[in-house]
Amino acid sequence: xxxxxxxxxxxxxxxxVVILAVIPLFTVADSEFPGADGRAEExxxxxxxxxxxxxxxxxxxxxxxxESLLFALxxxxxxxxxxxxFGLRRGEARKKADAKS
Amino acid sequence: xxxxxxxxxxxxxxxxxxxxxxxxxxxxxxxxxxxxxxVSLPFVVHGVLSISKKVAHxxxxxxxxxxxxxxxxxxxxxxxxxxxxSSSHPTGVGLGAVLFGPTAMSVIGTIVLFFQALLxxxxxxxxxxxxxxxxxxxxxxxxxxVYKVSRGMGINSALAVFLAAALGNLLTYVTxxxxxxxxxxxxxxxxxxxxxxxxxxxxxxxxxxxxxxGLLTVIIFNFLLAYSPRELTLLKIFSLQDKRKGSVSSDAxx
Numbered sequence: 489x490x491x492x493x494x495x496x497x498x499x500x501x502x503x504x505v506v507i508l509a510v511i512p513l514f515t516v517a518d519s520e521f522p523g524a525d526g527r528a529e530e531x532x533x534x535x536x537x538x539x540x541x542x543x544x545x546x547x548x549x550x551x552x553x554x555e556s557l558l559f560a561l562x563x564x565x566x567x568x569x570x571x572x573x574f575g576l577r578r579g580e581a582r583k584k585a586d587a588k589s
Numbered sequence: 590x591x592x593x594x595x596x597x598x599x600x601x602x603x604x605x606x607x608x609x610x611x612x613x614x615x616x617x618x619x620x621x622x623x624x625x626x627x628v629s630l631p632f633v634v635h636g637v638l639s640i641s642k643k644v645a646h647x648x649x650x651x652x653x654x655x656x657x658x659x660x661x662x663x664x665x666x667x668x669x670x671x672x673x674x675s676s677s678h679p680t681g682v683g684l685g686a687v688l689f690g691p692t693a694m695s696v697i698g699t700i701v702l703f704f705q706a707l708l709x710x711x712x713x714x715x716x717x718x719x720x721x722x723x724x725x726x727x728x729x730x731x732x733x734x735v736y737k738v739s740r741g742m743g744i745n746s747a748l749a750v751f752l753a754a755a756l757g758n759l760l761t762y763v764t765x766x767x768x769x770x771x772x773x774x775x776x777x778x779x780x781x782x783x784x785x786x787x788x789x790x791x792x793x794x795x796x797x798x799x800x801x802x803g804l805l806t807v808i809i810f811n812f813l814l815a816y817s818p819r820e821l822t823l824l825k826i827f828s829l830q831d832k833r834k835g836s837v838s839s840d841a842x843x
Contacts, residue, residue: 511797519675535775562666569658569659
């Protein structure tokens with residue numbers, strides 16, 4: 489019983505997350521939704537026009553494609569681990585329940 | 590044609606919404622970079638000790654620690670569009686803070702930030718201390734505190750986790766704004782004027798994202814409640830839950 493309601497609850501929560509992410513795509517027309525970090529630079533230079541960055545990034549991805557590869561890898565590794573963990577725990581719980589009955 | 594060029598120029602020159610998740614490499618003056626590194630260091634050291642103590646006591650918690658790290662990994666890779674026309678990403682540190690305590694996430698959060706600085710030019714090594722203070726110290730401490738206070742007030746665990754993760758996310762951004770404002774006070778109005786500037790726009794951007802982070806954290810927490818009662822008991826998260834709901838664990842496989 490719990491498993492069913494759990495799935496329903498989580499699907500509902502996930503639906504909210506998706507809705508929150510999709511709404512801006514329609515309400516904010518002609519925006520490319522650029523990353524946050526670059527925006528800080530602009531304001532810093534605005535507040536302190538003479539500011540010179542004193543170090544550069546050690547390494548930068550050569551372009552957007554490589555960057556998205558690395559982000560995809562990051563997400564894939566993380567979700568792979570989460571899937572492994574919950575698969576393992578769910579299997580164990582099921583086995584225990586079977587052994588009881 | 591002229592009109593198009595003019596429009597383009599206006600769009601490019603218009604002040605854009607500004608806020609930051611991580612402070613970029615080289616964008617904090619040296620004294621501030623050193624200051625935040627020194628401030629953050631003890632928390633990370635405490636975190637390393639607290640993690641090794643917990644894991645030494647209960648080696649089976651290693652996997653759950655991995656889950657906390659993996660969750661932060663996934664969430665900080667998700668750049669989600671927000672209502673102001675910018676994207677930002679959740680931090681994912683709230684979950685681990687509730688489970689393992691705040692300084693454990695200081696370690697994990699700093700590791701995530703380190704890799705993003707090294708491989709993605711996202712944040713930086715000189716700004717690692719400041720970014721760690723915002724995302725891996727303030728965020729987790731707020732999340733942990735909010736969770737404890739909420740539970741103490743009798744709020745159910747799902748809502749407590751939601752509030753913890755969402756507020757932890759929001760306060761991370763407030764901290765980043767404050768750090769930038771301190772380093773770059775406005776000529777007129779000083780630190781406060783800068784702070785207002787950094788906060789005014791990002792607050793709006795960050796609210797939907799904080800909500801998303803709260804919801805995503807509750808999803809994982811629900812799974813943990815169902816499938817990991819043993820670990821949650823070891824971490825003393827489950828005891829309160831147990832009394833109220835009865836034997837949740839026996840239903841987990843059903």
